[in-house]
Amino acid sequence: xTQDVEMKEQQVVAAAPxxxxxxxxPVLQHLKEIAALIETGAxxxxxxxxxxAVRLTIALRRxxxxxxxxxxxxxxxxxxSEAHSRLTSYLPKDDQSDMxxxxxxxxxxxxxxxxxxxxxxxYLLVLIFLIDQKKYSEAKACSSASIARLKNLNRRTxxxxxxxxxxxxxxxxxxTDDLAEIRGNLLALHRVATLRHDELGQETLLxxxxxxxxxxxxxxxxxxxxxxxxxxxxxxxxxFCRYLFYLGKIRTIQLEYTDAKESLLQxxxxxxxxxxxxxxxxxxxxxxxxxxxxxxxxxxxxxxxxMEKALRPYFELTNAVRIGDLExxxxxxxxxxxxxxxxxxxxxxxxxxxxxxxxxxxxxxxSYSRISLADVAKKLRLDSPNPVADAESIVSKAIRDGxxxxxxxxxxxxxxxxxxxxxxxxxxxxxxxxxxxxxxxNMHNEAVRALRFPPNSHKEKExxxxxxxxxxxxxxxxxxxxxxxxxxx
Amino acid sequence: xxxxxxEVSQLFERFKxxxxxxxxxxxxxxLSQLKILLIEFKSLPPLFAETPNAVQExxxxxxxxxxxxxxxxKMEDQDAFERDFFQLKPYYTDVGNxxxxxxxxxxxxxxxxxxxxxQNRIAEFHTELELLSANALENPCIKHAVELEQSFMEGAxxxxxxxxxxxPHETYVYFMDLLARTVRDEIAGCSEKAxxxxxxxxxRQMLLLSSDKELFEYIxxxxxxxxxxxxxxxxxxxxxxxxxxxxxxxxxLINQTLSYARELERxx
Numbered sequence: 093x094t095q096d097v098e099m100k101e102q103q104v105v106a107a108a109p110x111x112x113x114x115x116x117x118p119v120l121q122h123l124k125e126i127a128a129l130i131e132t133g134a135x136x137x138x139x140x141x142x143x144x145a146v147r148l149t150i151a152l153r154r155x156x157x158x159x160x161x162x163x164x165x166x167x168x169x170x171x172x173s174e175a176h177s178r179l180t181s182y183l184p185k186d187d188q189s190d191m192x193x194x195x196x197x198x199x200x201x202x203x204x205x206x207x208x209x210x211x212x213x214x215y216l217l218v219l220i221f222l223i224d225q226k227k228y229s230e231a232k233a234c235s236s237a238s239i240a241r242l243k244n245l246n247r248r249t250x251x252x253x254x255x256x257x258x259x260x261x262x263x264x265x266x267x268t269d270d271l272a273e274i275r276g277n278l279l280a281l282h283r284v285a286t287l288r289h290d291e292l293g294q295e296t297l298l299x300x301x302x303x304x305x306x307x308x309x310x311x312x313x314x315x316x317x318x319x320x321x322x323x324x325x326x327x328x329x330x331x332f333c334r335y336l337f338y339l340g341k342i343r344t345i346q347l348e349y350t351d352a353k354e355s356l357l358q359x360x361x362x363x364x365x366x367x368x369x370x371x372x373x374x375x376x377x378x379x380x381x382x383x384x385x386x387x388x389x390x391x392x393x394x395x396x397x398x399m400e401k402a403l404r405p406y407f408e409l410t411n412a413v414r415i416g417d418l419e420x421x422x423x424x425x426x427x428x429x430x431x432x433x434x435x436x437x438x439x440x441x442x443x444x445x446x447x448x449x450x451x452x453x454x455x456x457x458x459s460y461s462r463i464s465l466a467d468v469a470k471k472l473r474l475d476s477p478n479p480v481a482d483a484e485s486i487v488s489k490a491i492r493d494g495x496x497x498x499x500x501x502x503x504x505x506x507x508x509x510x511x512x513x514x515x516x517x518x519x520x521x522x523x524x525x526x527x528x529x530x531x532x533x534n535m536h537n538e539a540v541r542a543l544r545f546p547p548n549s550h551k552e553k554e555x556x557x558x559x560x561x562x563x564x565x566x567x568x569x570x571x572x573x574x575x576x577x578x579x580x581x
Numbered sequence: 582x583x584x585x586x587x588e589v590s591q592l593f594e595r596f597k598x599x600x601x602x603x604x605x606x607x608x609x610x611x612l613s614q615l616k617i618l619l620i621e622f623k624s625l626p627p628l629f630a631e632t633p634n635a636v637q638e639x640x641x642x643x644x645x646x647x648x649x650x651x652x653x654x655k656m657e658d659q660d661a662f663e664r665d666f667f668q669l670k671p672y673y674t675d676v677g678n679x680x681x682x683x684x685x686x687x688x689x690x691x692x693x694x695x696x697x698x699x700q701n702r703i704a705e706f707h708t709e710l711e712l713l714s715a716n717a718l719e720n721p722c723i724k725h726a727v728e729l730e731q732s733f734m735e736g737a738x739x740x741x742x743x744x745x746x747x748x749p750h751e752t753y754v755y756f757m758d759l760l761a762r763t764v765r766d767e768i769a770g771c772s773e774k775a776x777x778x779x780x781x782x783x784x785r786q787m788l789l790l791s792s793d794k795e796l797f798e799y800i801x802x803x804x805x806x807x808x809x810x811x812x813x814x815x816x817x818x819x820x821x822x823x824x825x826x827x828x829x830x831x832x833x834l835i836n837q838t839l840s841y842a843r844e845l846e847r848x849x
Binding site: 309310311312345346347348433438439442443445446449474476477478481482485486487488489490491492498499500501502503519522526529533536537569572573 | 703704705707708710711712715727731734735736737738739740743767768770771772773774775776777779780783830834837841844847848
């Protein structure tokens with residue numbers, strides 16, 4: 093379960109500095125540049141810069157060493173300050189000599205006044221390092237300390253860093269399997285974030301809470317929280333994907349398959365390419381939901397790159413449902429029962445039995461114009477003391493639910509299939525066509541809305557006047573779209 | 582022993598005695614007294630204070646609520662059942678690891694599943710099911726409810742009805758009877774769509790009614806549109822589904838076309 097959520101940011105190539113003279117520790121140099129970025133971001137109140145700093149850090153993640161971090165701490169935090177001594181205590185005390193050299197070198201620069209953004213950043217850096225080094229108990233202590241520190245800070249520029257901290261806070265507890273412990277804390281943090289209008293924080297915390305609940309299969313609580321928590325346009329794509337995934341899971345459990353399918357497929361599509369584990373997980377659930385809906389997923393779903401092996405059990409399951417063979421279905425379910433129970437999809441698979449029968453029944457009703465109920469029972473391989481009566485009631489329910497078009501003749505014990513009507517004489521094709529058109533148009537609108545123009549890119553080509561004109565047009569268009577949307581819904 | 586605990590347990594003994602006698606009035610009275618007394622225990626939900634008597638108090642409270650659930654079943658009061666069950670639930674989920682497992686746990690959980698099934702709250706049924714461990718699913722009481730749900734979904738209604746003979750616990754009978762009624766309505770709904778006509782005799786058997794008279798009463802109450810003609814039951818199957826396809830839903834089409842035009846204009 094861990095793999096799916098550790099959605100790694102796409103590796104951003106760290107902008108290598110041309111004047112990097114201190115080649116001994118290029119990583120430290122990078123970190124210093126990031127620190128400078130954060131300082132300017134904090135000073136100019138530009139959240140984007142801090143976002144960029146976090147992205148650059150993730151790119152450095154694999155190269156981090158204890159010595160580098162401790163010297164960076166010496167650079168960024170005033171030595172002897174509370175934060176500095178606390179953070180250094182978490183780091184392992186190896187390669188002492190190296191460390192001393194670095195601290196000595198950075199001591200001269202320690203006069204720089206540090207902002208609280210930078211302090212929080214140090215917490216984040218140490219936390220990431222500890223998690224990567226699998227020092228989970230230290231990570232737990234470090235994250236709890238950082239959360240305590242965060243409670244006293246209320247600045248928009250910290251929100252980005254804070255949301256990351258929340259994530260690693262929860263991750264460090266999940267890795268030691270103590271998620272239940274922090275649920276109360278997360279709820280309190282979510283409340284604080286809501287009061288401070290920290291939307292990114294709310295988004296992150298809501299996801300963490302949902303994850304926390306779902307970890308213990310508390311679907312009821314998860315849904316109650318989700319439906320009552322404030323919603324707004326997503327700030328981070330990763331968080332939105334997770335949200336969709338959790339939403340899809342909740343909907344699946346509550347039998348709202350159509351909505352569940354939509355959320356799960358969207359989550360799988362929106363997830364970054366690098367997040368393979370997450371996408372596999374989404375696909376597994378999506379396959380089951382589609383089967384429960386009576387759809388058969390295409391073969392390409394199972395042949396996606398890097399997923400063939402993980403989706404194999406689900407592929408065989410799909411096959412069994414497609415054929416409508418109860419025996420085969422049972423064997424597959426037993427053969428892969430360990431996989432299914434580790435994916436926690438066992439209960440869903442039990443629900444599928446009913447779909448297998450339906451598909452089998454549909455095949456029969458297509459192939460035969462008239463068939464006796466005893467044969468239906470035999471073909472479906474219903475093993476029960478009274479197969480004919482079972483078959484009769486199963487068929488009659490299928491007829492009522494519209495799965496097959498037939499009538500029953502009780503006196504003779506027959507099922508008589510009706511002629512399948514010409515589907516083109518109904519409104520069905522028109523409806524299908526309409527839903528596709530609506531999807532395309534919606535996608536276009538979303539794309540237009542998502543466009544973001546860098547402010548200076550057209551400077552050389554167009555005069556100031558033209559630009560003003562263009563911007564005005566854009567604004568009008570955006571307004572127009574917004575208004576139309578209000579009309580539509 | 583703490584005097585309060587003693588007081589509660591004495592009262593509880595009287596409650597149990599009354600429950601055995603099926604003296605429901607006394608039971609409900611005692612139960613409300615017990616519930617009020619339980620409020621004073623700090624170790625119970627939602628406070629979960631770590632008092633020295635915590636385990637003892639929790640066990641006692643769990644016992645009381647378990648009996649309250651049984652009482653509500655005996656009194657055939659579904660709302661009370663739901664209330665008492667939700668009060669009981671934290672003792673299984675939140676403090677389950679601190680107390681020895683109650684022998685009543687699985688029967689009561691199964692009973693709750695059955696109740697959700699009877700009330701046709703299938704989504705909640707599955708939500709509850711997710712909370713159960715693989716171990717719990719093997720328990721006959723839980724398994725019974727799970728299998729019932731499956732047969733119910735498939736449409737194998739006679740399997741649902743035969744399950745009444747194999748109830749794992751005497752308290753289940755009440756809900757099974759309710760379920761039989763739900764099943765009858767389902768069968769009626771299905772037959773209406775599946776058959777053109779049925780012999781009265783067959784219909785009576787299918788709907789599990791003992792006499793023709795009962796059948797006619799049932800038809801009068803639930804399905805007045807069914808016709809009875811010389812020994813045959815004729816379902817007036819509405820053919821309007823076929824008829825509706827003939828005409829073109831013009832208003833809807835106009836709306837759609839206009840919206841396409843508007844969207845296209847925006848793109849161009």
